[in-house]
Amino acid sequence: MKRIEQLFTQFLPTDPEKPMDAGNRGKSYAHFKRTLFLIMLLIAMLPEAITAGIGYYQYRNLLLSEEHDQLLWRLDGAQKTIDAFIEGLQSLVKFVAEEERYSALLEKENLQVLFDRLKEQYDGFVDLGIIDSSGVQRSYVGPYDLLGRDYSKREWFHKVQEQKVYISNVFLGFRQIPHFVIAVVENIPGTGDFWVLRATINADTLQKFVTTIQTQATNDMFLVSSARQLQTSSKYHGTVLSQYDKPIDKNGVTAYRENLENRENTVFYASSVLKNTPWTLILTEQDYVHKEEWASFKLRLILIFAGSSLVIILIISFLVTILTDRIRASDEKQLSLLAEAEHSNKLASIGRLAAGVAHEINNPLAIISQKSGLIDDLIGLSQPFEYRKKIRETLAGIQDSVIRCKNITHRLLGFARRMEVTLEDIDLNQVVNEVSTFLENESLHNRIQVQTILEDHLPPVRSDRGKIQQILLNITNNAIDEVGCDGIIRITTASGSASVQIAIKDNGPGMPPSVQEHIFEPFFTTKEQGKGTGLGLSITYGLIKKLGGTITVDSTVGEGTIFTINLPYTPPHTEENNHEQYAVTDC
Amino acid sequence: MQLLIVDDEVEFASTLVERLALRGIAASSANRGHDALAMVMAHRPDVVLLDLKMPDLSGLEVLAGIKAIDSTIEAIILTGHGSAAAGIEGMEHGAFDYMLKPVDLTVLLGKIEQAYRKRKAG
Numbered sequence: 001m002k003r004i005e006q007l008f009t010q011f012l013p014t015d016p017e018k019p020m021d022a023g024n025r026g027k028s029y030a031h032f033k034r035t036l037f038l039i040m041l042l043i044a045m046l047p048e049a050i051t052a053g054i055g056y057y058q059y060r061n062l063l064l065s066e067e068h069d070q071l072l073w074r075l076d077g078a079q080k081t082i083d084a085f086i087e088g089l090q091s092l093v094k095f096v097a098e099e100e101r102y103s104a105l106l107e108k109e110n111l112q113v114l115f116d117r118l119k120e121q122y123d124g125f126v127d128l129g130i131i132d133s134s135g136v137q138r139s140y141v142g143p144y145d146l147l148g149r150d151y152s153k154r155e156w157f158h159k160v161q162e163q164k165v166y167i168s169n170v171f172l173g174f175r176q177i178p179h180f181v182i183a184v185v186e187n188i189p190g191t192g193d194f195w196v197l198r199a200t201i202n203a204d205t206l207q208k209f210v211t212t213i214q215t216q217a218t219n220d221m222f223l224v225s226s227a228r229q230l231q232t233s234s235k236y237h238g239t240v241l242s243q244y245d246k247p248i249d250k251n252g253v254t255a256y257r258e259n260l261e262n263r264e265n266t267v268f269y270a271s272s273v274l275k276n277t278p279w280t281l282i283l284t285e286q287d288y289v290h291k292e293e294w295a296s297f298k299l300r301l302i303l304i305f306a307g308s309s310l311v312i313i314l315i316i317s318f319l320v321t322i323l324t325d326r327i328r329a330s331d332e333k334q335l336s337l338l339a340e341a342e343h344s345n346k347l348a349s350i351g352r353l354a355a356g357v358a359h360e361i362n363n364p365l366a367i368i369s370q371k372s373g374l375i376d377d378l379i380g381l382s383q384p385f386e387y388r389k390k391i392r393e394t395l396a397g398i399q400d401s402v403i404r405c406k407n408i409t410h411r412l413l414g415f416a417r418r419m420e421v422t423l424e425d426i427d428l429n430q431v432v433n434e435v436s437t438f439l440e441n442e443s444l445h446n447r448i449q450v451q452t453i454l455e456d457h458l459p460p461v462r463s464d465r466g467k468i469q470q471i472l473l474n475i476t477n478n479a480i481d482e483v484g485c486d487g488i489i490r491i492t493t494a495s496g497s498a499s500v501q502i503a504i505k506d507n508g509p510g511m512p513p514s515v516q517e518h519i520f521e522p523f524f525t526t527k528e529q530g531k532g533t534g535l536g537l538s539i540t541y542g543l544i545k546k547l548g549g550t551i552t553v554d555s556t557v558g559e560g561t562i563f564t565i566n567l568p569y570t571p572p573h574t575e576e577n578n579h580e581q582y583a584v585t586d587c
Numbered sequence: 588m589q590l591l592i593v594d595d596e597v598e599f600a601s602t603l604v605e606r607l608a609l610r611g612i613a614a615s616s617a618n619r620g621h622d623a624l625a626m627v628m629a630h631r632p633d634v635v636l637l638d639l640k641m642p643d644l645s646g647l648e649v650l651a652g653i654k655a656i657d658s659t660i661e662a663i664i665l666t667g668h669g670s671a672a673a674g675i676e677g678m679e680h681g682a683f684d685y686m687l688k689p690v691d692l693t694v695l696l697g698k699i700e701q702a703y704r705k706r707k708a709g
Contacts, residue, residue, distance in 0.1 A: 362667025363596050366688035370602040373692055377609050406689050 033324040040316045045309065052305045056298075063294055067268065075270040075283045078221060081213045086277055089182055089201065090165055092121060097184045097197035105130050105197075106139045115141040124205025126179055131157070131196040142200065144174060151198075160185050160196055167277045169225040170203045170240060178203035178240045180231075203240055207232045220284040223274070224248060231279055248280050332521070340539050358409035365405050372398040423571065425460040426468065428500050432491050435472045439480065447485050450476070453492040461500050462570045467543045474540045475504050475563050482508035482561065499549065499566040507560040516553055548572040588703050590614035591632040593623040593649060594665070595641045599688075603636075606692060612699075620644025624652045631657055634702045636695075637682070639666040639673055647673075647680055654681050659709050661702035665690060 096114050104110045115128045127142020135152025151157045160166035160183045168181040183198040206223065210232045214221045223231035228244045230237060237244050249271055268285040376395045379388055436443075436450045443450050472491075479489045483506045490505045511519070520541040544551045548571040555561040590612055594600040600616035607614040615630070617623035620643045627635065635653055639646035646664060653660050661683040664674060674685035683702040686695065 359667045362688045363599065366667065366690070367596060367599045367602065369689040370599055370606060370692075374602050374606050374609075377606055381609065402689055406687075410687060 029324055029328050032327075033320055036323065037316060037320045040320060041313065044312045044316060048305070048308060048312070052301060056301060059297055060294070071268055071270045071283065071285060075272050075281065078213055078283060079272045079274060079281050082210070082223075082274060082281060085209050086167065086274065089122070090167070090184070090276070092118065093182050093197060093199050094165070094184050097186050100189060102130070102186065102188050102195045108139055108141065111139050111141045118199070122201070122205060124202040126200040126202055128200075129198045131198055133193050133195065137198075138195075156181065156183060157196070161194070163276075165276065169227070169229065169278050170206070170231045172241070173200075180206070203231070207240070219286045220282075222282055223279040224282060226278050226280070234282075236284070244282075246282075248282070336538050336542060340542050343539050354412040358412045361405065361409050365402055365409070369399065369402045372402070423462055423464060426463050426465050427458065427460050428468070428493050428502060428567070429454040429458050431465065431468050431472065432493060432502065435469060435476060436491065438473065439476055443480060443489070446480065446487075448480055448483055448487045448489060451488065451490045453490060455493050455495055458493055458500060459495055459569065461567050463547050463567055467547060468567070471540050471543050471565065472502070472504070474536045475565075478536060479504060479506040479508065479561070479563075482506055484508070496566070499568045502565045502567070503562055504565075505560060505562040510557040510559050510561055511553075511555040512557055516555055519553055520551075588612060588634070588699075589630060589632040590699065591623065591626055591630070591635045592616040593620070593635060593641070593646075594618065594638040596638070610696070620646075620649045620652075623649050624656070627653050627656050627660065632660065633706050634683075634699050635660060635662040636665045636699075637662045637677075639664060639668045639677070647677060650677060650680050650682055659706055661706045663695075663698055663702055665695070 096118065101110075105114065111128060111130065115125065118125045118128065127140065127144065127146070129137045129142070129146060130139040131137050131151055135150050135154070135157050137146055137149045137151065140147045156166055156168055164185050166181070166183045168183075170178045170180045173179055179200050179202050181198060181200050183196055185194050185196050187194050210221055210223065220235040220237075222234040222237065224244045225231055226248075228248060230240055230242045230244055233239045234242075234244075237246075246269065269282065270284075271280050271282045273280050372395045376392060379392055379395075382388075432452055432454060436452055439450060476489060476491070480487075483489060488507050490503075492503045492505070494501045494503075520537050541551060544565060544567075547567060549565060549567040551566075552564050553561065554564070590607060592600045592603055592614055594603075594616070595618050597616075597618050600618060604614045604616050615626065615632075617626050618641075620641050623635070623637075624644075626632075637646045637650060637653075641649070644652075646666065650662050650664075653662055658681070662677075662681070664677045664682050664685045665688060666673075666686075667688040677685055683705065684698055686698060
């Protein structure tokens with residue numbers, strides 16, 4: 001919990017326990033703004049991204065599942081058609097091999113008639129043979145001399161006895177033409193013996209049939225043996241009897257896909273074992289039907305996501321900017337109030353100290369004045385003597401010095417006294433004179449001329465003398481810092497209809513507009529680090545506002561700066577002014 | 588004219604008494620508030636020069652005491668204390684005027700003269 005608090009404090013732009021300079025404060029707000037933006041973006045975008053992601057995968061799965069089902073449906077259709085074809089062939093062979101026809105078919109002529117009839121049905125029949133139970137071919141019609149051939153050792157001969165019907169894989173045989181065999185077993189009535197009818201069919205027949213049922217939507221369709229030898233030609237896997245390089249599921253119907261991420265080469269495979277045959281039907285699809293639908297969905301999803309993200313970013317950016325600006329303004333206001341209070345307290349302390357010192361000095365000063373006065377009185381009453389004149393001159397010198405000291409202490413006391421005064425009628429010309437007297441020494445040392453051009457009979461303003469003094473001191477002090485040696489500062493007063501104007505003009509280096517814009521902001525300073533707090537003009541601005549006045553700055557680089565203050569004849573009537581308490585009440 | 592100088596600075600008060608005497612003004616001094624009140628009670632001076640800060644009684648308390656004894660006695664507050672508020676308060680309590688140390692004797696004499704005239708007129 002504490003850790004979270006620490007993290008939170010780090011993230012906030014201002015920490016009341018840590019003072020910060022203006023540069024770091026600026027960085028801190030930028031950091032706050034950036035972090036807040038990222039957090040809000042995360043909060044807003046995360047659900048959107050999750051929703052979009054779920055939508056993406058759900059829809060993809062839906063399409064894939066639909067494609068899978070469609071492929072299986074097609075496979076099922078194709079399988080049924082091929083099953084029917086094979087069954088047709090089997091039935092035909094079984095039909096001609098009726099039990100009682102064994103003896104008749106041993107005659108080659110009869111077998112020839114039967115073979116001709118079969119060829120009428122299916123052109124692919126190559127030969128026809130009758131084999132007895134010992135495996136010897138007893139009768140044969142076809143292009144080869146196979147009569148008397150012994151098949152008893154052949155695998156198919158045993159399989160046909162077990163299965164009653166046997167269909168072989170496609171093989172080349174003597175003619176080097178791919179073909180397959182259908183054989184059926186029949187009993188010889190009354191003997192318990194059996195005979196076998198064996199028909200050889202060109203693989204072309206199978207190929208033609210498969211090609212016929214292959215629809216436009218289907219990319220490739222072919223048969224493979226259990227030993228993965230192609231039984232019909234494939235568009236992508238080679239011609240008949242080529243080796244098929246993919247795995248086959250021998251247990252039933254299955255479908256799978258390859259290279260799903262790379263849509264260009266996506267291939268869907270579906271396979272099904274054909275019953276009563278050694279074959280498996282394989283169906284493949286490239287770039288399946290939903291490709292365009294999927295692409296359009298993705299495009300729409302991206303557009304919606306990008307659009308809403310843009311709106312979110314704009315809104316968040318707007319909110320974060322407003323929030324940061326508000327916090328910043330509030331912080332600055334708080335800081336400037338604190339700084340102003342601190343500054344006032346500091347002045348009050350200085351005032352108290354000055355008053356104390358002045359008071360302590362005034363008493364011995366009064367004694368010096370009276371004692372030297374008494375000496376002078378006594379010398380005045382005495383007879384003339386040698387050094388009388390010299391001593392009286394010296395005493396006059398002492399009196400002069402006393403007067404100088406008195407002026408200093410009275411000025412100090414006046415400064416302190418004014419801290420406690422609230423509203424009174426003030427002659428601004430007098431305040432200007434006081435301030436310029438106050439700065440006399442400093443300006444003299446820097447060979448700066450402080451000129452005053454004061455309007456005669458300036459109407460008094462009802463205001464706070466101490467604050468006006470502070471305002472003028474701040475601005476004039478700044479001007480002294482700016483103009484440097486041999487500079488000229490001119491303070492003018494003029495009366496207007498509702499206010500009195502005081503203008504303080506210097507012939508210093510001036511300020512560019514970028515500096516003028518920020519000059520009244522707290523902590524803004526152009527002085528070297530450590531020389532200025534950046535608070536003087538901000539406090540001045542606050543004081544003038546408080547007195548109901550205005551201050552403007554006009555500056556030209558290379559020519560100088562004019563601060564123009566307007567103070568109303570009477571301050572605006574506000575609660576603040578009515579109840580304001582001043583920090584200094586006693587000196 | 589009888590003048591009383593009330594100030595805890597003995598050197599100041601005594602020197603001033605001497606200088607006034609040279610000018611033919613009968614002045615006496617008191618360095619404590621209570622002494623001052625006793626002297627006012629005994630001699631009823633015309634004008635009192637009054638310091639504001641003293642160890643036993645404040646100038647304002649002494650002023651109140653003087654005015655209680657004889658409200659026609661005029662007091663001029665003469666102090667090194669710089670607060671205008673204290674001066675104004677003194678005036679409110681019946682002081683004739685308010686002056687800051689160190690003060691030029693001629694100016695002070697003028698002020699004393701005014702106060703004396705007021706006392707005589709009142």
